[in-house]
Amino acid sequence: MLRITSPTPRWRLPREPACENRPAPEAALVAAIIIVLRYSPYADGWTCALVTSQIFSRSEILELLQARGPAQEALFSRACEVRNARHGRAVGVRGVIEFTSFCRKDCSYCAMRRSNRIPDRFRLSADEVLEAAACAQACGIATILLQGGEDVGSDRLLDEVLPRIKRELKLYVILNVGERTRSRFEQFRRLGADAFIMKFEASNPALYAQATHGSLMDRLENLRRLRDVGFVVGTGNIVGLPGQTLEHLADDLLLACELGPDYLSSSPFIPNEGTPWEREPVGDLDTTLNFLAASRILLERALIPSVSALEKVRPGGQLRGLLAGANVMTVNCTPSRRRDQYRIYSRERFVVTLGHVGRTLEAAGLDFVRGGILPAPQIGQGTR
Ligand code: SF4
Numbered sequence: 001m002l003r004i005t006s007p008t009p010r011w012r013l014p015r016e017p018a019c020e021n022r023p024a025p026e027a028a029l030v031a032a033i034i035i036v037l038r039y040s041p042y043a044d045g046w047t048c049a050l051v052t053s054q055i056f057s058r059s060e061i062l063e064l065l066q067a068r069g070p071a072q073e074a075l076f077s078r079a080c081e082v083r084n085a086r087h088g089r090a091v092g093v094r095g096v097i098e099f100t101s102f103c104r105k106d107c108s109y110c111a112m113r114r115s116n117r118i119p120d121r122f123r124l125s126a127d128e129v130l131e132a133a134a135c136a137q138a139c140g141i142a143t144i145l146l147q148g149g150e151d152v153g154s155d156r157l158l159d160e161v162l163p164r165i166k167r168e169l170k171l172y173v174i175l176n177v178g179e180r181t182r183s184r185f186e187q188f189r190r191l192g193a194d195a196f197i198m199k200f201e202a203s204n205p206a207l208y209a210q211a212t213h214g215s216l217m218d219r220l221e222n223l224r225r226l227r228d229v230g231f232v233v234g235t236g237n238i239v240g241l242p243g244q245t246l247e248h249l250a251d252d253l254l255l256a257c258e259l260g261p262d263y264l265s266s267s268p269f270i271p272n273e274g275t276p277w278e279r280e281p282v283g284d285l286d287t288t289l290n291f292l293a294a295s296r297i298l299l300e301r302a303l304i305p306s307v308s309a310l311e312k313v314r315p316g317g318q319l320r321g322l323l324a325g326a327n328v329m330t331v332n333c334t335p336s337r338r339r340d341q342y343r344i345y346s347r348e349r350f351v352v353t354l355g356h357v358g359r360t361l362e363a364a365g366l367d368f369v370r371g372g373i374l375p376a377p378q379i380g381q382g383t384r
Pocket residue numbers: 103104105106107110111112113114148149150178
């Protein structure tokens with residue numbers, strides 16, 4: 001029976017080991033990183049969510065992920081109550097500019113992976129980025145997400161555009177550009193980037209390695225660096241990765257709680273042409289929505305987007321995301337001549353327009369915040 005209680009109890013760690021499915025040596029190292037995150041002098045920002053979160057044990061999370069029918073409706077309803085009480089009915093609208101389709105990584109699920117021979121990879125010029133940002137601003141959008149593959153070759157472009165966006169347009173800037181050194185993160189921060197999104201993708205080290213050909217520990221270390229240098233930090237996972245179990249997903253949620261991010265994003269897995277996982281099934285929409293709703297209840301302070309992949313899986317998917325507790329939508333502001341060349345989903349992706357956002361918010365009975373909403377200040381972390 002689904003148990004969703006109203007009063008918010010204080011956090012306790014679940015009794016069941018969160019990483020029982022992980023290979024032992026990796027699990028120990030990941031646990032060590034989590035301990036460092038929790039107890040380091042920089043940890044206030046990471047841990048404040050733990051203090052305020054509602055309690056679910058791992059087995060309760062497993063129940064929530066599988067809720068359907070009335071139990072699922074109860075979950076969504078509770079998630080919306082939590083969102084409305086904490087954030088009101090306002091939805092933050094941000095604009096994404098996809099400025100580079102080059103990538104040095106080879107993720108098994110992504111059509112932009114370096115192994116894919118894509119003849120028309122591109123990097124926008126600084127003027128193209130500025131023009132797109134100005135266009136977003138003219139539509140009342142005050143938060144820009146600069147997104148691309150993990151392309152160190154584009155760092156000089158960012159060095160040029162970040163100060164200009166801050167100086168000329170005064171926009172809030174989020175980066176989603178992959179892993180870098182600490183000094184590089186510091187440079188981005190100095191130049192005006194406010195927030196950084198880096199998904200952990202999967203909390204199980206073996207699954208993470210299969211999905212990204214990288215190390216989960218490196219990913220968590222990058223997340224720690226981002227917090228250390230003063231970024232507002234977003235993270236998240238993919239629901240429905242080949243080989244992923246519900247237990248893995250429950251651990252994803254527990255890891256998200258440990259990290260206590262400012263943004264948390266969950267996307268359903270989309271199989272992409274030309275990737276090793278092109279014939280795998282699409283991630284389950286209901287499970288993704290349940291994950292989103294449980295995240296909202298556990299991490300009430302976080303901003304949670306209703307991502308375009310939900311709409312791609314099923315028309316109306318983003319509306320369902322909002323009705324499950326999300327409070328952010330992202331309009332695509334990439335110059336139209338480049339959108340088709342950004343192959344994050346190789347089979348026709350769903351491009352979110354301002355009109356679609358307006359219609360979806362109206363259907364959900366929520367409000368478009370012109371100017372956007374920003375993450376609430378964190379306990380123990382200075383504001384800028
Ligand atoms: S998911 Fe990101 S890092 Fe991985 S291959 Fe695609 S663009 Fe590169």
